[in-house]
Amino acid sequence: MTQLVGTAESAVVEGADTAPVAPPPPAPLRGLQQHATALRLGGSLLAVILGLAFASMAGSYYVFVGAQFFAFVIVTLSLNLLFGYGAQIVIAQGAVVGLGAYSFAIMVRHGVHPIPAAVAAVLFTMLSSLVVALPALRLEGLYLGIATLAFQFGLSGLFAAWDAVTGGQQGLALPQVQGAHGPFNNDQFWFVVSGIGALLVLLGTGRFVRGSGGRAMAALRQSVYAAQTLGLRPVRWRMLIFAISGAMSGLAGVLLAGQIAFVSPASYSTDRTLLFFLAVIVGGVRSVAGSVLGALVAVVLPQLLALLGYTDNESLIFAALMIVALITLPDGLVTLPRRLAALPSRLASLRGSRRAAFADNGSQEVGHDGK
Amino acid sequence: MRTVIQAIISGLAQGSLLALLTFGLVLVYKATNVLNLAHGQIATLAAFIAAIYLTPNDMPLLLVLVVMIAIGAAVGLLTEQVVIRPLGRASLWTVVLATLATGMVIQALTGLLWGYDEHFFPYAVGTGVIRFGEYVITNQQLLIVGVTAALVIASTWFFRRTRTGVAMRAMAGNRVGAEIVGTRTRLLQSATWMIGGALAGLVGFLAAPQQFVAPGMMETFILDALAAATLAGLGSLPGAVLGALVIGIAGQFSSLYVPSEFRDLLPLAVITVALLARPQGIAVRQAERAV
Numbered sequence: 001m002t003q004l005v006g007t008a009e010s011a012v013v014e015g016a017d018t019a020p021v022a023p024p025p026p027a028p029l030r031g032l033q034q035h036a037t038a039l040r041l042g043g044s045l046l047a048v049i050l051g052l053a054f055a056s057m058a059g060s061y062y063v064f065v066g067a068q069f070f071a072f073v074i075v076t077l078s079l080n081l082l083f084g085y086g087a088q089i090v091i092a093q094g095a096v097v098g099l100g101a102y103s104f105a106i107m108v109r110h111g112v113h114p115i116p117a118a119v120a121a122v123l124f125t126m127l128s129s130l131v132v133a134l135p136a137l138r139l140e141g142l143y144l145g146i147a148t149l150a151f152q153f154g155l156s157g158l159f160a161a162w163d164a165v166t167g168g169q170q171g172l173a174l175p176q177v178q179g180a181h182g183p184f185n186n187d188q189f190w191f192v193v194s195g196i197g198a199l200l201v202l203l204g205t206g207r208f209v210r211g212s213g214g215r216a217m218a219a220l221r222q223s224v225y226a227a228q229t230l231g232l233r234p235v236r237w238r239m240l241i242f243a244i245s246g247a248m249s250g251l252a253g254v255l256l257a258g259q260i261a262f263v264s265p266a267s268y269s270t271d272r273t274l275l276f277f278l279a280v281i282v283g284g285v286r287s288v289a290g291s292v293l294g295a296l297v298a299v300v301l302p303q304l305l306a307l308l309g310y311t312d313n314e315s316l317i318f319a320a321l322m323i324v325a326l327i328t329l330p331d332g333l334v335t336l337p338r339r340l341a342a343l344p345s346r347l348a349s350l351r352g353s354r355r356a357a358f359a360d361n362g363s364q365e366v367g368h369d370g371k
Numbered sequence: 372m373r374t375v376i377q378a379i380i381s382g383l384a385q386g387s388l389l390a391l392l393t394f395g396l397v398l399v400y401k402a403t404n405v406l407n408l409a410h411g412q413i414a415t416l417a418a419f420i421a422a423i424y425l426t427p428n429d430m431p432l433l434l435v436l437v438v439m440i441a442i443g444a445a446v447g448l449l450t451e452q453v454v455i456r457p458l459g460r461a462s463l464w465t466v467v468l469a470t471l472a473t474g475m476v477i478q479a480l481t482g483l484l485w486g487y488d489e490h491f492f493p494y495a496v497g498t499g500v501i502r503f504g505e506y507v508i509t510n511q512q513l514l515i516v517g518v519t520a521a522l523v524i525a526s527t528w529f530f531r532r533t534r535t536g537v538a539m540r541a542m543a544g545n546r547v548g549a550e551i552v553g554t555r556t557r558l559l560q561s562a563t564w565m566i567g568g569a570l571a572g573l574v575g576f577l578a579a580p581q582q583f584v585a586p587g588m589m590e591t592f593i594l595d596a597l598a599a600a601t602l603a604g605l606g607s608l609p610g611a612v613l614g615a616l617v618i619g620i621a622g623q624f625s626s627l628y629v630p631s632e633f634r635d636l637l638p639l640a641v642i643t644v645a646l647l648a649r650p651q652g653i654a655v656r657q658a659e660r661a662v
Contacts, residue, residue: 083464089463089464089467091467091468091471135642135646139646141463142406142463142467145406145464145467146406146597146598146601146642149408149471149594150594150597150598150638150639153590153591153594153635153639154635154636154638154639154640156635157634158633158636161632161634162632163632270475271475274471281468312483313479313483315478315479316475316479318472319472319473319474319475320472320476322468322472323473323476326458326461326465326468327457327458327469330461330465
């Protein structure tokens with residue numbers, strides 16, 4: 001068995017997958033892992049209480065940003081599932097989220113009640129994602145990237161130019177429903193709804209990637225052929241991943257459209273796709289916690305830039321950060337503590353090896369002592 | 372019938388321009404296994420600098436062309452040094468995302484430095500046309516077809532017959548193996564990116580007059596080129612040209628029969644149709660054979 005995995009690893013299709021199994025956590029955390037379910041429940045409860053407290057006390061601007069953060073958590077998890085766990089190079093996240101947002105907005109504007117409209121938008125986005133999955137069954141790696149980039153550009157162009165349906169560059173405004181939010185005001189309402197959505201998606205995704213789904217994904221990433229010999233069906237898994245990811249994107253699209261009560265081409269452009277990728281990569285590819293962290297960065301960063309008075313060209317900053325992140329922190333922020341913890345020993349070993357090298361030189365060339 | 376034939380003629384000319392763009396993509400891919408999604412923006416940058424600083428001051432167009440090629444080569448080299456080299460032997464998707472981001476950085480910088488207005492760019496050979504019978508081809512189109520044809524022949528020779536060309540193919544096929552037999556891959560990689568950038572500068576020179584110069588001027592173009600590359604396989608230069616011609620003609624027909632708001636869906640449509648026609652995969656097999 002180990003032999004098989006070993007050979008599979010040497011024939012890796014997707015290069016980055018050198019550590020499929022997470023390293024064991026440091027000693028103090030090991031005890032906690034035995035009570036993982038209880039911890040998760042407790043954490044969720046705490047998050048709900050903190051969230052409600054935040055929604056009732058914070059200013060409406062912060063409540064709005066909080067709701068955005070929740071929607072971004074869903075988007076980032078959706079992309080991470082497809083791109084990280086599923087190893088599918090799909091450069092169309094902005095467009096897919098946009099499909100959810102636009103379909104929701106268009107239906108609501110035509111008088112459909114928001115709740116069935118939201119459900120229909122999620123289903124529609126899921127189906128569209130399956131359409132994107134069709135080339136994924138035929139195309140590998142780069143070619144899939146190109147095909148999906150074409151999807152992104154095509155839809156961006158459609159959002160911007162198809163005036164009759166999408167409102168063109170002006171976008172579409174959603175009608176406000178008076179008195180539909182119960183005890184909440186508009187911002188609080190979307191904060192609560194998005195929060196519940198994000199929490200459920202977070203728990204669900206976590207469960208999926210820890211369970212048999214995650215193991216199947218890991219096997220398929222290593223070697224499709226080896227996975228097939230174990231009885232896994234690559235096509236079925238790929239479709240499933242696209243469907244789940246699409247549904248999540250659709251939900252996020254509905255939430256984003258509802259929060260701002262507005263959809264426009266710029267919100268679902270290629271630049272946006274890059275921002276979503278930035279969230280995944282800065283947070284950590286194939287890490288659920290990393291996705292939350294990445295979403296936080298992706299939401300706070302534009303607000304921070306606006307605060308600093310820089311609003312003309314956000315994508316410059318995003319793109320530049322992306323390059324820096326890819327070069328310096330390819331495994332994401334989640335690995336930062338582990339890396340920092342490992343730093344002293346790494347420095348020591350570095351020093352040690354340098355000293356060893358010097359010593360080696362010294363033995364050959366008289367007059368050089370280790371300095 | 373007349374419009375159809377005229378559309379094919381214009382499509383072939385447009386396809387030649389696309390072929391030139393696809394060419395730069397395939398060249399870099401063939402030698403370094405990197406898909407340079409910043410290629411279009413490099414062309415735009417060169418065109419911008421020329422349209423703002425050079426052509427308004429009546430610099431001779433031949434000199435403008437040389438400068439644009441130099442700018443393209445410099446930006447290509449810069450991209451390689453700043454982005455590609457530090458990434459080292461990172462995975463496929465890392466490099467794709469990095470070049471996508473690089474393109475956005477260049478595009479954003481262009482907009483930031485020179486604004487989002489459209490700039491005029493002169494035709495290299497005037498605005499004259501040549502008529503044969505009832506059909507028309509512009510001088511510029513003829514020039515583009517000529518340049519593309521010359522480059523196709525030159526590069527086929529380059530990759531088949533010169534030591535450098537063969538070394539580039541060897542590097543793409545097996546980098547370590549190429550290093551073992553003495554190929555200086557680092558130098559070669561830099562050279563490849565410079566040539567790719569230079570080609571982008573050339574495309575900028577030829578495309579700018581009909582496009583007008585603006586930060587997003589190559590966006591539709593580069594996507595058409597990517598679709599062309601997908602049709603034929605990223606590793607095949609003749610295939611890339613053929614794919615580009617197909618897309619060029621398809622683009623002309625779509626402008627005749629399809630409302631313009633759906634124009635951006637063309638690359639996607641072509642890729643989809645090709646997938647339906649050849650479900651075993653349009654590109655993969657060809658690409659493998661070509662390496």
